[in-house]
Amino acid sequence: MHERSLVATILKQVERIAREQRAHRIRSIRLQVGELAGVEPILVQSAFDELKAETISPDCVLMIEHVPLTARCRDCERVVILKDLRFQCPCCHSTSLDIVEGDTVRLASIEIEEESVPE
């Protein structure tokens, strides 16, 4: 349910951008899904395959990149990757961490087709 509404939001944004760019077709969408985004990529993909049929580009391809959970440790001040959603600095074992990346879903880019302007 959550993934479906997320994909609907993404498609709405992408179609608006494509219109602004005067594209007549969207070839592909590149999405970055953070480890802690609370979103399951497989479900995003299947919701996308279902919902794209209703868009201007029913053969559009979705590429999902996984973004690891990254934090800055308040104690040793290193920027570290937190594996398996374990909220502990792998260097100094502190649990005082500020998340810097990997807790959101980002629309990285889209690939569009446009009519060539005649010279």
Added chain:
Amino acid sequence: MTVRTVPIGSEVLADARRAAAELRDGFRRRGTLVVNLLSSPGAGKTSLLEATARYWNGARRMAVLVGDIATDRDAQRLAPWTPVVQLTTGGACHLELPLVQRGLEALGPLELDFLFIENVGNLVCPASHDLAEHLRVVVLSVTEGDDKPAKYPKMFRTSQALVINKLDLLPYVPFDVNAAVEDARKIQPDIKAIPVSCREGNGVDAWCAFLDEELGRLRTSCHAG
């Protein structure tokens, strides 16, 4: 025909996040603390609100927006105690900001100390949606098992307080309060743990004192900024 890549790089929920931040700031300026209550179904969110309203007995101005997939049973339970608006999601497993905004319109203009948003019972999706709250509180009841913080890290990571409810049932279930709190603190070291029994009333005073403290902090920040 030419093919071109358009870089975007924006967060998909950026608009919703911005709208939530604006609404939150508006509540801060009016001195209203917004509390988003989350839990599994049946952990006792509504019971906690009933116990809170009973404890204050009119001494604090509060209102509740309560989310459910169907029925207005929670609103009926709360109506004798507090202004309340039921939000029915029609199947959606969490509340989103537009529903909250609709609820606020239905509530009408009120001068409040506390606005409680009782989310749909679910430890997963509600964690991903900012409802303009200043305080996110997760309610965990002892019958659910002490492994829930470890199993639902996002929910506990994004919460500032953990209310452990149904303490009166502790003699009958294998739930280790310390283990649950310890697991929650591995995920969110600053989480405030408040054990309560909504049915018997113990711990409700500590919970209400915590809310007052948070309200005081919000209002201090209001004068400072």
